[in-house]
Amino acid sequence: MASFARTLVVSMLMCYILFINHTAKCDNDSEDSLFQGINQYRTTLNLSGLTENDKAECLADEMADQFKGQPCTNTTGSNTVQGNEPQFANYPRLLAKCDLNVTNTRDGKIMPVCVPNLNATLVLSNYTLSQYSQYLNDTAYTGIGIGTEENWMVVVLTTNTSEGSFVPANGNGVVNFAIKLGPVSHYLVLLSGFFMIL
Numbered sequence: 111m112a113s114f115a116r117t118l119v120v121s122m123l124m125c126y127i128l129f130i131n132h133t134a135k136c137d138n139d140s141e142d143s144l145f146q147g148i149n150q151y152r153t154t155l156n157l158s159g160l161t162e163n164d165k166a167e168c169l170a171d172e173m174a175d176q177f178k179g180q181p182c183t184n185t186t187g188s189n190t191v192q193g194n195e196p197q198f199a200n201y202p203r204l205l206a207k208c209d210l211n212v213t214n215t216r217d218g219k220i221m222p223v224c225v226p227n228l229n230a231t232l233v234l235s236n237y238t239l240s241q242y243s244q245y246l247n248d249t250a251y252t253g254i255g256i257g258t259e260e261n262w263m264v265v266v267l268t269t270n271t272s273e274g275s276f277v278p279a280n281g282n283g284v285v286n287f288a289i290k291l292g293p294v295s296h297y298l299v300l301l302s303g304f305f306m307i308l
């Protein structure tokens with residue numbers, strides 16, 4: 111009986127590991143292709159490419175999570191009428207989760223789109239051929255983070271000024287390090303669980 115329980119737990123852990131790898135990969139494909147598409151667009155406008163920003167990516171992930179379960183309509187995502195952007199009461203908490211606050215994110219720009227199955231062509235055109243294009247065509251923005259959830263994709267643009275750098279003002283390197291290690295610590299927790307039951 112004990113060995114059955116052990117086998118069950120081990121196979122559940124295996125599924126979990128595979129599942130994490132799988133979703134990470136799916137997200138990465140759509141995010142990567144959008145990242146490249148946006149920078150190609152910037153090149154055609156004679157602007158320098160945007161560099162990846164870990165904190166912006168963290169916030170983009172958190173924001174995408176907020177849209178989970180919401181359907182695509184003609185008033186969501188890139189169709190949102192300016193002034194009617196969705197407001198999230200827990201926004202300060204989402205910022206805090208990413209070790210950010212309003213001071214260092216004020217000049218950033220959050221741009222959600224909703225595209226069934228994240229069709230890569232439509233995702234890119236939802237940025238380059240919509241109201242969002244004016245922000246991509248802006249030298250003020252220098253960094254980018256991309257998050258995905260279901261049919262939702264969220265781009266967060268950052269600046270190189272202190273109000274939009276998405277760099278914690280206290281410059282706490284330890285926190286940065288911990289977040290970079292995020293995926294690895296998943297495995298460490300899993301591994302220690304693995305050894306505990308053996």
Ligand SMILES: *[C@@H]1O[C@H](CO)[C@@H](O)[C@H](O)[C@H]1NC(C)=O
Nearest residue numbers: 151152153154155156157158
């Ligand atoms: C981009 O820059 C090049 C050289 O600096 C110039 O010849 C070209 O007209 C520019 N294109 C646009 C779209 O500004």
Ligand SMILES: *[C@@H]1O[C@H](CO)[C@@H](O)[C@H](O)[C@H]1NC(C)=O
Nearest residue numbers: 182183184185186189190191
């Ligand atoms: C959005 O869709 C609804 C019905 O689905 C339609 O009545 C409305 O005119 C559409 N609005 C725009 C701006 O396309």
Ligand SMILES: *[C@@H]1O[C@H](CO)[C@@H](O)[C@H](O)[C@H]1NC(C)=O
Nearest residue numbers: 182224225226232235236239
């Ligand atoms: C944005 O994506 C939607 C699909 O949700 C599509 O119908 C629409 O044409 C796209 N808009 C642009 C400007 O590409």
Ligand SMILES: *[C@@H]1O[C@H](CO)[C@@H](O)[C@H](O)[C@H]1NC(C)=O
Nearest residue numbers: 226227228229230231232233
């Ligand atoms: C993505 O959308 C475009 C335009 O609607 C369509 O031509 C293309 O076949 C779609 N691609 C996929 C993989 O569904």
Ligand SMILES: *[C@@H]1O[C@H](CO)[C@@H](O)[C@H](O)[C@H]1NC(C)=O
Nearest residue numbers: 155238243244246247248249
């Ligand atoms: C990008 O911005 C420049 C300067 O504001 C403007 O001249 C140009 O028409 C814009 N291009 C597009 C495609 O929006």
Ligand SMILES: *[C@@H]1O[C@H](CO)[C@@H](O)[C@H](O)[C@H]1NC(C)=O
Nearest residue numbers: 158249250251252269270271
């Ligand atoms: C910020 O970015 C702008 C535009 O890319 C550049 O001209 C400026 O030198 C940058 N400033 C710093 C402090 O990196």
Ligand SMILES: *[C@@H]1O[C@H](CO)[C@@H](O)[C@H](O)[C@H]1NC(C)=O
Nearest residue numbers: 211212213214278279280281
């Ligand atoms: C944001 O964080 C910085 C330190 O990282 C702090 O100096 C600043 O007061 C904070 N701003 C708010 C509004 O909490």
Ligand SMILES: CC(=O)N[C@H]1CO[C@H](CO)[C@@H](O)[C@@H]1O
Nearest residue numbers: 138139141142143145162256
């Ligand atoms: C946008 C993004 O996260 N892209 C990453 C996808 O994964 C490859 C490696 O597998 C990285 O090099 C990219 O930076």
